[in-house]
Amino acid sequence: MTAQDFAFKATDLIMMGKLDRYLDMISVAIRSRNEELHRRKEIEHLHTITVGDRVVLRNIRPKYLEGYEGVVTATTIRRAKQHFVVDLDVDRVRRFSGKGIICPPAAVEKV
Numbered sequence: 001m002t003a004q005d006f007a008f009k010a011t012d013l014i015m016m017g018k019l020d021r022y023l024d025m026i027s028v029a030i031r032s033r034n035e036e037l038h039r040r041k042e043i044e045h046l047h048t049i050t051v052g053d054r055v056v057l058r059n060i061r062p063k064y065l066e067g068y069e070g071v072v073t074a075t076t077i078r079r080a081k082q083h084f085v086v087d088l089d090v091d092r093v094r095r096f097s098g099k100g101i102i103c104p105p106a107a108v109e110k111v
Helices: 003-015 020-048
Strands: 054-057 069-078 081-088 101-103 108-110
Touching (some): 069 101
Antiparallel strands (some): 054 069, 069 081, 081 101
């Protein structure tokens, strides 16, 4: 059985109510795994993206910033974590001036 087959079978069992007594355990496992993947992505981006790199905003809030491109101009510390400062290629996006957008590492990808 492939991982995809297993995922479809598990999804079917959940939807049919066959795994109701295990839903909390499954939910905790999924949440933990997603958090671990997010941490790994942040660490990878902190080691591969540097000042001067062109980036695109992904998985960021507010959502209307998604897809905008810009250049990393600095790094900063926010809530005891390192973040990137990005100057977007546009002058203004709604309430943001387009300059000095502070982004968590997982929210930027190299172009």
